Amino acid sequence: MSTIAVRAARLRSGLVLPYAEAGHPEGVPVVFVHGLADSWWTFEPLLRRLPAALRGYAPTQRGHGDAERPPDGYGPRDFAGDLVEFLDAVGVRRAVLVGASSGGVAARLVAGSHPDRVAGLVLAGVPAVLADKPGAKALREKVQGLVDPVPRAFVEERLSGLTARPPGRGLLATLAEENLKVPARVWRETVRGLLETDLAATLRGILVPTLVLWGDADGILPRADQQRILDTVLGARFVVYEGAGHALYWEEPERLVLDVAAFAAEVLPDRPGP
Numbered sequence: 509m510s511t512i513a514v515r516a517a518r519l520r521s522g523l524v525l526p527y528a529e530a531g532h533p534e535g536v537p538v539v540f541v542h543g544l545a546d547s548w549w550t551f552e553p554l555l556r557r558l559p560a561a562l563r564g565y566a567p568t569q570r571g572h573g574d575a576e577r578p579p580d581g582y583g584p585r586d587f588a589g590d591l592v593e594f595l596d597a598v599g600v601r602r603a604v605l606v607g608a609s610s611g612g613v614a615a616r617l618v619a620g621s622h623p624d625r626v627a628g629l630v631l632a633g634v635p636a637v638l639a640d641k642p643g644a645k646a647l648r649e650k651v652q653g654l655v656d657p658v659p660r661a662f663v664e665e666r667l668s669g670l671t672a673r674p675p676g677r678g679l680l681a682t683l684a685e686e687n688l689k690v691p692a693r694v695w696r697e698t699v700r701g702l703l704e705t706d707l708a709a710t711l712r713g714i715l716v717p718t719l720v721l722w723g724d725a726d727g728i729l730p731r732a733d734q735q736r737i738l739d740t741v742l743g744a745r746f747v748v749y750e751g752a753g754h755a756l757y758w759e760e761p762e763r764l765v766l767d768v769a770a771f772a773a774e775v776l777p778d779r780p781g782p
Contacts, residue, residue: 510558514548517567519593525575527567527594530555535563536772537600541591542566543609544698545663545687547573550608553679553761559769565603567594569611571694573686582694583701584710588617595625604772606630608757609670610638610702613710620713628717628775630768633754635729636736637707643728644703651699654692663687672725672753679758711740717775718744721767723752723759 510530518524528548531538535558540551548566558564568575569587591614595603604627607615612634619626638644650662663684674680718741722734738744747767752759 509556510564512552512555517594517597519590519597521590521593523570523576523578523590523593525567525570525590525594526573527565527598528552528555529563529565531558531563532560533563535561536776537603538562538564538768538772539591539595539600539603539605540564540566541605541607541611541615542569542572543611544702545572545666545690545695546608546611546683547575547686547689549573549682549686551757552682554757554765554768557761557765559765562769562772565594565598565600567591569614571698572690574689577691577694580697582697584613584617584705584707586701587611587614588621591615591618592622592625601625602627602776604628604630604768604775606632606768607634608632609634609754613702613705613707616714617710619716619718620710623716626716628719628771629714630719630721630771631737632721632757632764633723633726633729634720634737635707636711636733636740639703639707641728641733644699648699648703651692651695654695656692658688658690658692658695660684660688669727670753670755671759672723672727672751673759675755675758708736708740711737714741717771719767719771720744720746721749721756721764722746723749723754723756725751726754726756728754
């Protein structure tokens with residue numbers, strides 16, 4: 509099992525983001541990008557299982573977890589800008605980006621705009637578009653009425669719908685506590701940003717190697733949504749996790765780490781340095 513160290517990165521903007529780091533110092537850099545209301549803890553099961561060939565980084569995004577909470581800037585492009593600055597702050601010139609759920613939107617924005625910084629892109633349960641999804645519209649209606657402190661029942665109900673098989677109780681409890689740290693205004697602004705951004709446009713222009721992972725028991729993203737990614741991103745490969753739900757990285761961390769490691773070895777073989 510890999511040891512996890514929690515550090516803090518100060519971005520050029522002055523924003524401070526906590527991040528988890530694990531794996532071998534000389535391993536291929538892999539940066540994990542979490543989605544709505546989560547934090548680096550989303551990837552704790554993956555970071556624990558990293559092989560020596562990888563060096564994993566998992567930043568907590570602005571407004572989430574224990575990260576700083578600026579008054580505004582919660583659209584996908586804001587998170588993408590932070591991600592580029594994070595790479596600079598931790599001294600990673602080129603990395604594999606692994607986006608989970610809505611975190612994959614920021615990751616693919618960076619892949620499209622800074623291909624020199626991205627050796628490969630992994631999209632795990634990432635939507636092609638969201639505005640057409642009934643669940644996304646329902647979530648927006650719910651967060652409009654949120655007030656601080658955010659109700660635990662709201663968080664627990666949302667988390668319970670992300671997997672086909674329940675993750676370990678300890679992980680689920682931790683994830684709930686991390687979700688509860690997110691202020692109501694950040695929930696509202698992040699959801700608004702995702703629904704008002706032309707997500708289909710963020711798929712165009714991606715030229716880096718791309719791996720799409722999807723659980724066929726995903727109750728949020730239908731197969732047709734993932735096909736839209738495959739039809740838009742040239743050469744993207746598709747791997748189906750049978751029986752897994754939306755948060756397949758919680759349900760099958762061992763398999764996902766193996767898939768990411770194999771992909772990283774292809775796109776950054778014999779890496780001479782960070």
